[in-house]
Amino acid sequence: MGQTVAEKVLANRSGSSGVSAGEYVVCGVDVAMVQDVHAPAVFNRLDERGISELWDPSKVVVVFDHVAPSHGVDDADTKARVRRLLESYGVEHFYDVGTGISHLVLPERGHVRPGEVVIGTDSHTVSHGVFGAAGTGVGDTDMVYALLTGEVWFRVPETIRIHLTGDLPPHVSSKDVVLSLAANYGLDVARYRAIEFTGPVVEDLSIDDRMTLTNMSIELGAKFGFTPVDERVEEYVRCRTDEPFAAVEADPDVDYETVIEHDVTGLEPQVARPHDVDNVVPVSAVEGVDVDQVFVGTCTNGSYDDLAAVAALLSGNEVAPDTRMIVTPATRAIYQRATRDGLIETLTQAGATVTNATCGPCLGLGMGIIGEGETCFAAQNRNYRGRMGSDESEIYLGSPETAAATAISGHIADPREV
Amino acid sequence: MRGRAFVLGDDVNTGYITPAQYVGRPMDEITDHLFEPIRPDLAASIDRGDFVVAGSNFGAGSSRETAPAALHHAGVGAVIAESFARIFYRNCIAVGLHPIRCPAVTDAVADGDVLDVQPERRRIENRTSGETIDCQPLPSALREICAAGGLLAYYEDHPEGIVLENGTGSDRTK
Numbered sequence: 001m002g003q004t005v006a007e008k009v010l011a012n013r014s015g016s017s018g019v020s021a022g023e024y025v026v027c028g029v030d031v032a033m034v035q036d037v038h039a040p041a042v043f044n045r046l047d048e049r050g051i052s053e054l055w056d057p058s059k060v061v062v063v064f065d066h067v068a069p070s071h072g073v074d075d076a077d078t079k080a081r082v083r084r085l086l087e088s089y090g091v092e093h094f095y096d097v098g099t100g101i102s103h104l105v106l107p108e109r110g111h112v113r114p115g116e117v118v119i120g121t122d123s124h125t126v127s128h129g130v131f132g133a134a135g136t137g138v139g140d141t142d143m144v145y146a147l148l149t150g151e152v153w154f155r156v157p158e159t160i161r162i163h164l165t166g167d168l169p170p171h172v173s174s175k176d177v178v179l180s181l182a183a184n185y186g187l188d189v190a191r192y193r194a195i196e197f198t199g200p201v202v203e204d205l206s207i208d209d210r211m212t213l214t215n216m217s218i219e220l221g222a223k224f225g226f227t228p229v230d231e232r233v234e235e236y237v238r239c240r241t242d243e244p245f246a247a248v249e250a251d252p253d254v255d256y257e258t259v260i261e262h263d264v265t266g267l268e269p270q271v272a273r274p275h276d277v278d279n280v281v282p283v284s285a286v287e288g289v290d291v292d293q294v295f296v297g298t299c300t301n302g303s304y305d306d307l308a309a310v311a312a313l314l315s316g317n318e319v320a321p322d323t324r325m326i327v328t329p330a331t332r333a334i335y336q337r338a339t340r341d342g343l344i345e346t347l348t349q350a351g352a353t354v355t356n357a358t359c360g361p362c363l364g365l366g367m368g369i370i371g372e373g374e375t376c377f378a379a380q381n382r383n384y385r386g387r388m389g390s391d392e393s394e395i396y397l398g399s400p401e402t403a404a405a406t407a408i409s410g411h412i413a414d415p416r417e418v
Numbered sequence: 419m420r421g422r423a424f425v426l427g428d429d430v431n432t433g434y435i436t437p438a439q440y441v442g443r444p445m446d447e448i449t450d451h452l453f454e455p456i457r458p459d460l461a462a463s464i465d466r467g468d469f470v471v472a473g474s475n476f477g478a479g480s481s482r483e484t485a486p487a488a489l490h491h492a493g494v495g496a497v498i499a500e501s502f503a504r505i506f507y508r509n510c511i512a513v514g515l516h517p518i519r520c521p522a523v524t525d526a527v528a529d530g531d532v533l534d535v536q537p538e539r540r541r542i543e544n545r546t547s548g549e550t551i552d553c554q555p556l557p558s559a560l561r562e563i564c565a566a567g568g569l570l571a572y573y574e575d576h577p578e579g580i581v582l583e584n585g586t587g588s589d590r591t592k
Binding site (some may be wrong): 014021024025026038040041045052074078083095120121123125136137138139140142144147148149151153155187188191221223226276363364365382384385386391 | 429431433434441442454455478481482483486495503504505508512542559560568569575581582
């Protein structure tokens with residue numbers, strides 16, 4: 001029987017000739033990423049245990065993206081201590097405040113290759129499946145163990161295939177697709193499983209837009225989320241790394257646990273209402289809901305293509321009075337490219353606040369916290385109660401374009417009508 | 419283990435278990451705010467040896483290990499849920515808190531019921547109702563890690579690292 005992408009990567013990295021779903025394996029780790037919320041616990045624990053050497057510092061990547069820059073003395077002191085520890089452990093791949101959000105920084109800086117095992121202390125590490133890597137989130141203890149041994153245990157997951165067909169309508173994006181998947185199949189459709197996104201819709205998406213799918217695989221419960229490694233992906237990776245790699249693809253005769261055929265023809269822009277990612281309705285059902293803040297950014301929607309989509313709608317328009325709009329490019333490199341191409345000028349001219357690259361607003365850690373009774377429309381990944389600030393606030397999720405239309409109107413609006 | 423059950427619903431995420439604003443604070447402070455966004459009264463009621471019982475997809479969301487670590491710190495004996503989100507599940511094992519899958523548990527247990535739980539058994543006893551509930555204990559491949567007190571304690575006893583024979587403890591349950 002054919003092997004899935006997950007089975008092939010995990011077999012290869014565990015030194016086995018073949019594994020199948022349900023088996024437990026111990027895999028070598030190719031990249032171990034730690035972000036600043038978890039770096040203090042991870043590196044302090046190593047230090048407290050008297051560990052002076054990591055398994056392989058060259059495979060460790062640390063990114064300060066969550067609280068960036070520090071906005072309190074405690075965080076500043078903590079970060080200073082972690083910086084000293086990173087130096088003593090010889091961690092050279094350290095991307096300090098402002099470089100960007102880890103899941104976009106890693107591929108941008110050539111740390112991710114097809115067929116690799118990437119673990120990170122962040123649930124959205126699943127994003128790297130867009131490059132054919134088995135990326136997944138782990139906790140601090142698993143990370144400490146990996147930094148000591150270079151290994152991680154996995155249960156080989158079953159795989160579901162989500163085959164996307166049809167024509168994506170104008171102003172409807174991969175974010176709308178993934179929200180419609182949550183709406184139709186639920187937040188645990190892929191729990192303990194890998195997803196392989198396939199089909200003509202996926203093939204036509206840019207790498208940025210595919211990453212929105214793999215990134216939000218975790219919102220469907222997934223352990224890994226893969227999109228196909230095609231020439232575009234191989235070229236992207238080849239331009240950024242000298243290391244060899246081999247694309248992994250599923251065998252044609254895989255017996256998937258589930259195959260979901262999802263036709264996107266005629267899909268309306270989708271909006272997740274508070275406080276669950278699968279509380280999804282077409283935008284027409286929530287049009288007119290007043291918002292205090294609009295936010296576009298995060299590992300889900302802070303890519304160049306996302307900014308370009310927002311700028312295209314904001315061009316010549318203005319953010320509504322009584323509404324504040326925050327746009328956060330996901331990396332400094334994206335910010336620079338958006339500056340060169342005039343997108344930042346368009347956004348600021350329209351009245352948006354453009355921040356440095358940070359995760360902050362998405363999880364209430366700064367640069368866009370919302371207060372009691374406030375409503376935010378966010379092009380991000382989660383709308384849990386209290387996530388962006390007050391437990392008595394509300395978050396609606398949607399695409400960058402729906403966010404732009406909403407910013408212009410001051411209430412939730414349909415991007416097809418701007 | 420015998421303790422009281424606190425019963426929660428589906429999709430209780432790590433942000434509800436340990437809200438982000440307390441992450442990084444001392445553990446005693448974090449445990450004072452367990453479940454604050456959804457059950458602000460709960461943290462003060464949990465005693466050592468009590469159990470958290472939940473519906474499906476318990477521990478969804480971020481990779482925050484603080485969530486199981488705080489439950490462990492508060493003395494929670496085991497978390498028993500209809501299903502777990504995967505990162506939370508592996509974080510439980512990593513910190514030595516027993517995650518027990520129990521597909522019908524919220525139908526069979528009410529808030530305050532007293533349960534008898536043996537993490538390696540396939541049954542939980544509800545002493546209040548007299549009911550017996552089927553459950554799926556940790557696969558053998560992982561039980562040793564959890565029983566050792568978590569992954570780092572296990573590593574101290576096994577400096578050669580985790581040794582799993584392919585297929586050992588194979589687990590096809592959902």
